[in-house]
Amino acid sequence: MCNNTIPLVEFKNLHWSYGENLVLDGVTSVINSGEFTAIIGPNGSGKTTLLKHIFRLLPIDSGHVFLHSKDINSYSRKELAREAGLVPQNEKGLYLFTVKDLIKMGRYAHTGRFSRETKHDRDVVIESMEMTSTLHLQDKIITELSGGEFQRVIISRALAQEPRILALDEPTTYLDPHHQVEILQLLKNLISIRNISVICTLHDLNSTLAFSDRTMLLNHGRIQHVGSPESVITVDTIKKIYNLNAAIVKNPLTGKPMVAIDSSLKE
Amino acid sequence: MKTKEPNSYSIHIVMYIVLTSVLCLALLSFLSFGAADISLKETFRIVMKGLFSNSLPEDIDKSHVYIIWQVRMPRVIISILVGMALSAAGTVFQAIFRNPMSDPFILGISSGAAFGVALGAVTGFMVLIPGIWGLPTSAFAGAIIATMLIYFLSGKMQTSTTSLLLSGIAMNFFLSSLMAMLLYFNRDRIENIIFWSMGSFSSANWDKCLAGTPIILIGILSLFYFRRELDLLLIGDESARSIGLSLRRVRIILLVISTLITAAAVSISGIIGFIGLIIPHIIRMIVGPKHRIMLPYAILAGGFFTLCADTFARSILPSSEIPVGIITSLAGAPFFIYLLRNKKREIL
Numbered sequence A: 001m002c003n004n005t006i007p008l009v010e011f012k013n014l015h016w017s018y019g020e021n022l023v024l025d026g027v028t029s030v031i032n033s034g035e036f037t038a039i040i041g042p043n044g045s046g047k048t049t050l051l052k053h054i055f056r057l058l059p060i061d062s063g064h065v066f067l068h069s070k071d072i073n074s075y076s077r078k079e080l081a082r083e084a085g086l087v088p089q090n091e092k093g094l095y096l097f098t099v100k101d102l103i104k105m106g107r108y109a110h111t112g113r114f115s116r117e118t119k120h121d122r123d124v125v126i127e128s129m130e131m132t133s134t135l136h137l138q139d140k141i142i143t144e145l146s147g148g149e150f151q152r153v154i155i156s157r158a159l160a161q162e163p164r165i166l167a168l169d170e171p172t173t174y175l176d177p178h179h180q181v182e183i184l185q186l187l188k189n190l191i192s193i194r195n196i197s198v199i200c201t202l203h204d205l206n207s208t209l210a211f212s213d214r215t216m217l218l219n220h221g222r223i224q225h226v227g228s229p230e231s232v233i234t235v236d237t238i239k240k241i242y243n244l245n246a247a248i249v250k251n252p253l254t255g256k257p258m259v260a261i262d263s264s265l266k267e
Numbered sequence B: 001m002k003t004k005e006p007n008s009y010s011i012h013i014v015m016y017i018v019l020t021s022v023l024c025l026a027l028l029s030f031l032s033f034g035a036a037d038i039s040l041k042e043t044f045r046i047v048m049k050g051l052f053s054n055s056l057p058e059d060i061d062k063s064h065v066y067i068i069w070q071v072r073m074p075r076v077i078i079s080i081l082v083g084m085a086l087s088a089a090g091t092v093f094q095a096i097f098r099n100p101m102s103d104p105f106i107l108g109i110s111s112g113a114a115f116g117v118a119l120g121a122v123t124g125f126m127v128l129i130p131g132i133w134g135l136p137t138s139a140f141a142g143a144i145i146a147t148m149l150i151y152f153l154s155g156k157m158q159t160s161t162t163s164l165l166l167s168g169i170a171m172n173f174f175l176s177s178l179m180a181m182l183l184y185f186n187r188d189r190i191e192n193i194i195f196w197s198m199g200s201f202s203s204a205n206w207d208k209c210l211a212g213t214p215i216i217l218i219g220i221l222s223l224f225y226f227r228r229e230l231d232l233l234l235i236g237d238e239s240a241r242s243i244g245l246s247l248r249r250v251r252i253i254l255l256v257i258s259t260l261i262t263a264a265a266v267s268i269s270g271i272i273g274f275i276g277l278i279i280p281h282i283i284r285m286i287v288g289p290k291h292r293i294m295l296p297y298a299i300l301a302g303g304f305f306t307l308c309a310d311t312f313a314r315s316i317l318p319s320s321e322i323p324v325g326i327i328t329s330l331a332g333a334p335f336f337i338y339l340l341r342n343k344k345r346e347i348l
Ligand SMILES: Nc1ncnc2c1ncn2[C@@H]1O[C@H](COP(=O)(O)OP(=O)(O)O)[C@@H](O)[C@H]1O
Pocket: A018, A021, A023, A041, A042, A043, A044, A045, A046, A047, A048, A049, A050
């Protein structure tokens, strides 16, 4: 998009290994504010690991992560939670909280131990539920929800943190096409209405083309390409990274580019 | 499983008051149970006179006053306190390990406390600490070592039920062999220690009550300070931290508090199993997992359950009594198996 956007998150030569397994091999990049940044890449390429580093969920091996130009290590956990909300991929939902109680947890970083829930707290929680159309679910028990409903509830909880950044780990992977579009559209709206910046890992190349402003392609823990989705998702990169034959065609409904994949896997 | 919670917190406040009153009434009436035949009416009179006036009317038997105030009163109070302690500790261990099968007894932490006491008694360490504090200090030392071992054995809080239960089993085996060894070399004290380690309130007295009460009450009250953190522990490490929880610090503080509560309970009454497993589980099924609401219920219910179990244990046989730990295990073991076979065992 425009060149003069403010860097929101900055990775500087970030390295991380799980034991012997080098997962992030010198990631240097910025994520701009006010944008929808998609992180794509094959399974095991380090997408989740990179997201975790924005939340200091892993100690940094070497390199730096900056948030608003401040080292991530200088934030307290609560400060971090007020800046950025996470929708993790692996939350299992094995608890009997009601939807409302779970979403209210997002207020944790904003409320003191002895202070009572304020009107603002209540408003934010209601608003978060309205934005994700989960208000009607508020008294339901988490274990009674469908996958799509649960995903929306977790997004509400992150929104209740009033974050400036929303990071989501494969939020659409297990959803049907309708719910996929619904969630991605919601993220788009959040950017324009709430001025939130979105960082989202995705597998679906067509969603990436349709929704992201900026795309980061990760492979073997390195950033291979970064730029507009059209510049990153090309016939060449699809061949090189995913070993698939593909063509970029025009979506007859939206006029945007889309990927057509050859299903025969031939060389 | 409907756990829909009434909108207003005041409904729960009313329920807490009602349940507390029921508990007090039960306490009063259970004072009349036991070997000496003291009627309910006489019991009430003795308690009221003891509370509100110094002089006793002539028609009350002095030995009955002694039995009520020096034998039965400390015992019922202690049984309630210990039940509250174990239920609260169970609730917290379940949150810390994010596993509904956690309980101070199953994890081996009660055994750790018991071993601490046995070792303290045998080595004479206990005598070094003045007054009534030797017992709880030894118990805490044993319990905290067991807690630390469980923490590392179970893979630093990985939540797999299997690994947690296996660590608990290993811990219990290990400690019971140590205990057996200790007893083998100290055969003269064997009967006392064995009876005590089976869990019993029969040696309850005001001294034990005085040592245990402040630790248990302060420990339990401090849990309310961490009610939101306890909730956050249930949703998973990464989610909780991304919401702003300083996970490691909170976990260690809560581990220490719940170990302290467990140790205080064990130092008073020996090992009483399963209360920390059954009560929090049932309460969570009824009112949901939110700690601000469920903790008071779990505490009250733990006290009530243990009071009933002990009253049963001391009055079912005409001339002797059964260790209360046997009663709670009789109720708890089938419940444990039910949980183990139930798919919902991973759900808190
Ligand atoms: N908890 C973990 N322990 C050990 N290795 C891990 C762990 N999580 C991920 N990995 C490894 O790190 C690499 C990158 O994983 P991840 O960041 O989850 O990739 P992605 O999200 O792109 O699929 C993989 O090789 C994976 O096996």
